[in-house]
Amino acid sequence: MRRLCSALAAGTASWLAAAQPAKAEPDSRAPHVLFAPKPDARPRLEWRFRRVQAWELYATSGLAIAAVGAYAAGASADRWKGGIGFDDGARGSLRPASYQTRRSARDASDLTLALGVAQPMLGDGLLTSYWYHQSPDVAEQVLLINAETLAITIAVQTSVSSLASRERPYGDDCGAELDPELNDCAKRDRYRSFFSGHAATAFSAASVSCMHHLHLPLYGGGAADVASCAAGYALAGATSALRVVGDMHYASDVAVGAAWGTLAGLGVPWLLHYRHPQGSRRGAARVHLVPHPTGVAIGGAF
């Protein structure tokens, strides 16, 4: 046990040491958490932007916990029901008559979302950066930026959907066309319509992937990278449309989800990384945690 504690202490100390700013390397607060550096290797692609900092790893973990917490907190019944504006018209024209067809559309949206998230994670991070370009360092930065972007996207989405507690469109059919004991009708997930997590996550993944392709020549730069970007957004658009066809969301839910996902997917990587070329003084963002009588205050300079 003592040995385990010593190892933990040593590990924490070295990790914290890595997290301290060094004079020679202004960006050395960024720890390597996924892949060990290979000093003798010559990668085909180099990271030339501000690196993911230690505080971002803490924040990402915190956001992931917040997302789980917001989901566990659940949603309330009868808080918000029905469509607004163009919602009912869109639902009327897109909703198939049979449950089986609607369920198939939901399945398809799960599949397109999985592929959409795989694009920045498996495609850009592991296959292209790590394996093809032999650049573990770039792969690590790409994967960590993906994780922090998706974490903030999902944390906000789960929190808003819990607070808004809007009933999903199919709620109208529970007890009529749909069996009230159907999982969809009986579970609290029925009240998480606003806003669409699938749309937000799909657009966030497409956007963060686009940011990588715009700033790194992952496919050599040019048309291939632009095509990858377009394919990501096409997949995100299909995911969103299928959520309306599957009667899981109103059109307004997916519109807001797509807008938030795009904003987070473009904004987070740009604000924290891509607008700061490596070595730039602007890149040295600082965040401070300050004890406060009622909790902890967070402050920073960007």
Place this chain on the structure above:
Amino acid sequence: MRARVALLVALCASAAHAQLPAPAPPPHDSGLPLPSYWERGVSRPFVAATLELGWTYVRPEFAVGFGRPFHRWMGLDLKPIVTTTGAGFYGGLRGSVPFFDLRAGVRHFEAFEHRLLPEQEHHGRAELDTPRGPEPEAYSVESEVSGSIAVPGGGPFWLAGVYYLSNVKQGYHLYEESLKVIVDPPWVFRLRSGYAWQFGPRDALRLGIAEEILENPGRPGYVIRAGVIGGAAIGDNLDVQLSLLPVIHSPDSLGLAGADFGHLGVRWRWATAGPRRRRR
């Protein structure tokens, strides 16, 4: 929910990959092709682990045995199973030689959402999604043998499985969460075959087609699936995996719940006293 699980998977992957040191062995200059990572080393007693992280699943696997892990070995295999639809475990014996693998063991799975279904000729998705019947408490005693033939540029692969499902109430059908098929216990037979092409630097990329037939003597007709499998060996012990076999023919209408969407994620492998890594 699936999106949230994906994030957790990504974060877990961060922790798992944190322990990938890369000692550099001297370059291999014999001119002969290098043996694959797990082929090297000597036979020994070992403990090995595999972690598969992907879209809505976490599949850790532990093995204790003798030989060269993941290549030529025999021993005990233990797999906790965690997905968004339930949790369970598998334990059994396993023996593996190049291009041939045999396992036999017992599996149990507790489903979060699905219940036993009253016996019918046809089951729909709404029925599967309505938790009305008794809770399933089935055990599967099963054996699978799989293999492949290596020819330049790729090769065929196959799998045959026999499953005996017990502890299911009379008069009910069971949605078998691992095989993704509704069965009338006890017997289920499975046969999968396909062909995978290998290409790219060091033949690291793999893409192929596969088809699968499942037969349950208690129910009419077969379940037939066909689709794509793929993968990439991006490191000595790190792979990207993909497999999707939608249903082509079935007595039921289950949509994606009847498809084998087995992999979309990464696999990381580790063993005690593993061979030294090659210089990349």
